[in-house]
Amino acid sequence: xxxxxxxxxxxxxxxxxxxxxxxxxxxxxxxxxxxxxxxxxxxxxxxxxxxxxxxxxxxxxxxxxxxxxxxxxxxxxxxxxxxxxxxxxxxxxxxxxxxxxxxxxxxxxxxxxxxxxxxxxxxxxxxxxxxxxxxxxxxxxxxxxxxxxxxxxxxxxxxxxxxxxxxxxxxxxxxxxxxxxxxxxxxxxxxxxxxxxxxxxxxxxxxxxxxxxxxxxxxxxxxxxxxxxxxxxxxxxxxxxxxxxxxxxxxxxxxxxxxxxxxxxxxxxxxxxxxxxxxxxxxxxxxxxxxxxxxxxxxxxxxxxxxxxxxxxxxxxxxxxxxxxxxxxxxxxxxxxxxxxxxxxxxxxxxxxxxx
Amino acid sequence: xxxxxxxxxxxxxxxxxxxxxxxxxxxxxxxxxxxxxxxxxxxxxxxxxxxxxxxxxxxxxxxxxxxxxxxxxxxxxxxxxxxxxxxxxxxxxxxxxxxxxxxxxxxxxxxxxxxxxxxxxxxxxxxxxxxxxxxxxxxxxxxxxxxxxxxxxxxxxxxxxxxxxxxxxxxxxxxxxxxxxxxxxxxxxxxxxxxxxxxxxxxxxxxxxxxxxxxxxxxxxxxxxxxxxxxxxxxxxxxxxxxxxxxxxxxxxxxxxxxxxxxxxxxxxxxxxxxxxxxxxxxxxxxxxxxxxxxxxxxxxxxxxxxxxxxxxxxxxxxxxxxxxxxxxxxxxxxxxxxxxxxxxxxxxxxxxxxx
Numbered sequence: 282x283x284x285x286x287x288x289x290x291x292x293x294x295x296x297x298x299x300x301x302x303x304x305x306x307x308x309x310x311x312x313x314x315x316x317x318x319x320x321x322x323x324x325x326x327x328x329x330x331x332x333x334x335x336x337x338x339x340x341x342x343x344x345x346x347x348x349x350x351x352x353x354x355x356x357x358x359x360x361x362x363x364x365x366x367x368x369x370x371x372x373x374x375x376x377x378x379x380x381x382x383x384x385x386x387x388x389x390x391x392x393x394x395x396x397x398x399x400x401x402x403x404x405x406x407x408x409x410x411x412x413x414x415x416x417x418x419x420x421x422x423x424x425x426x427x428x429x430x431x432x433x434x435x436x437x438x439x440x441x442x443x444x445x446x447x448x449x450x451x452x453x454x455x456x457x458x459x460x461x462x463x464x465x466x467x468x469x470x471x472x473x474x475x476x477x478x479x480x481x482x483x484x485x486x487x488x489x490x491x492x493x494x495x496x497x498x499x500x501x502x503x504x505x506x507x508x509x510x511x512x513x514x515x516x517x518x519x520x521x522x523x524x525x526x527x528x529x530x531x532x533x534x535x536x537x538x539x540x541x542x543x544x545x546x547x548x549x550x551x552x553x554x555x556x557x558x559x560x561x562x563x564x565x566x567x568x569x570x571x572x573x574x575x576x577x578x579x580x581x582x583x584x585x586x587x588x589x590x591x592x593x594x595x596x597x598x599x600x601x602x603x604x605x606x607x608x609x610x611x612x613x614x615x616x617x618x619x620x621x622x623x624x625x626x627x628x629x630x631x632x633x634x635x636x637x
Numbered sequence: 638x639x640x641x642x643x644x645x646x647x648x649x650x651x652x653x654x655x656x657x658x659x660x661x662x663x664x665x666x667x668x669x670x671x672x673x674x675x676x677x678x679x680x681x682x683x684x685x686x687x688x689x690x691x692x693x694x695x696x697x698x699x700x701x702x703x704x705x706x707x708x709x710x711x712x713x714x715x716x717x718x719x720x721x722x723x724x725x726x727x728x729x730x731x732x733x734x735x736x737x738x739x740x741x742x743x744x745x746x747x748x749x750x751x752x753x754x755x756x757x758x759x760x761x762x763x764x765x766x767x768x769x770x771x772x773x774x775x776x777x778x779x780x781x782x783x784x785x786x787x788x789x790x791x792x793x794x795x796x797x798x799x800x801x802x803x804x805x806x807x808x809x810x811x812x813x814x815x816x817x818x819x820x821x822x823x824x825x826x827x828x829x830x831x832x833x834x835x836x837x838x839x840x841x842x843x844x845x846x847x848x849x850x851x852x853x854x855x856x857x858x859x860x861x862x863x864x865x866x867x868x869x870x871x872x873x874x875x876x877x878x879x880x881x882x883x884x885x886x887x888x889x890x891x892x893x894x895x896x897x898x899x900x901x902x903x904x905x906x907x908x909x910x911x912x913x914x915x916x917x918x919x920x921x922x923x924x925x926x927x928x929x930x931x932x933x934x935x936x937x938x939x940x941x942x943x944x945x946x947x948x949x950x951x952x953x954x955x956x957x958x959x960x961x962x963x964x965x966x967x968x969x970x971x972x973x974x975x976x977x978x979x980x981x982x983x984x985x986x987x988x989x990x991x992x993x
Contacts, residue, residue, distance in 0.1 A: 446969065453932070453935070453937075454936050454940065558891075613802065
């Protein structure tokens, strides 16, 4: 890994002092950028974009060319793992991800194998290496994977759902079967994130997009337990550098204390809770990432500035805040609003980092 | 109002001792019941069912004929208010509610008027009277309305949305306009709930289905402030009997303390949080309603019993728990599972209500 010219993100994730609050945005490379849509068109479809390292590297870098962001995030998709298991991922236009062969019974789950990141997911680590070459140490690169439960939701349901009823029916009727799948997903995520770390990412994030749809009790048993296992299984260092781990459960505000005890370095927070309260609840040993309402990016630069400053104020003074949205950049976000956001965080945050 | 033969629900809402935990279910009259589908078919469509008092009364009573529930809830829809304002409510098959004339600008909002419950919404109070005649005081009848913000979501968006981006764009760009609409919705809800109380309901519930999609700060300003105004404006007694008020914000777990301070008697809790924690957080003066994961009703009677008992245990001993789901009965719930649930609550709850 080349030495980082800007390591503000890594320091903030480790709760070390920084001169300002670092900012990056979930889904910062995406459909709100015309240049992204160009590249995607050239790729033909979303999955080809993910699977072609040179194109994935290209779109990863696009938002950094526009905005002085403090991190890049690998362009990929959490569902590459079940795709590598043979479920047949495809994206129906305007309908989100789908699987040709969703898991519905014992036999289909029994037949699954942990993918080898060096074979079926080689394109992921190849993209990491291409991005690192192009980034040349300007800012850190974040790697990521989906949580075992979130992957299971899509694998069982076959696509997105508003209540995940097939998954939950399995949870309540055949918890043993769901646990078997979650154990397999856990090993797959550990292998993929380890490979990303070996290939050179500086931090990793686990996206638990659907853990928040579970009851408090089921969340701990079926989602957080496996996330905790991943955190404890990952290499925590590479070449003497600590590799921070971010855990984000959307809708997981009730569970912040428990998430903070998973062993992660930073807890992601969605926009539904006050960031100062989140900070108090996770305690003094874990950083906090978030949590501006993504739809603020549909307003105006003035409103974006005001709301960004409110988010900084909610967290308050001191280290340990990584500025982000509470979820991904929306498709209809205006690039000038993203520019205003990054600028506002950089301009307004130094006063929250005065020594003493 | 005839004297109630079973007033367990009212006592529990007021945190008075009861011999067991009362149970009713949101959307207990609905598509999971074959007799409901029969009546709906006879009505022709959902809206005609809502607007025909004899049919609304018929479906209100259907679940009580099957299960020994401790309350009936008026069969109606929260969107009858904007329909009465002239927005043209309709239900596209399988797509949920839609408005022919959604609100998108200042002019359309300026032209709105508070509906007169005795005229445009007469069918609602007529249904209340028909139901009360048929119920003859067996159990209490709950009236309801949507929260001003939840109504505004549908009125602005024109139908359901996964991010309510049109509504939130107005919130961030034209908060003045949204506040004007919310004030109008507040007066409309107060008028309709007051009319329901006059017509004989024993308790009322405010459904804030989409308040949980707001940031913590916006929730207080755009949803809870108006709910609080409704609570303080409603008659709290009828014929010397207290009329308890339940406030339910789905996804509002972060805000339970604030909701409990709205002046309501009971806070509804969705399935995402532990009910014992909810009880501690709302404090000693407010009852708690909830919060079994609705999708448990897709499992089996044995699992339903086990999960119902866990919910009772999570609340613990003492008065102030109204058993319910964390959201409505799902369309694919099995009636035998609903039967098992009501039975389990009645069988297992008395030990949580031992005197002393």
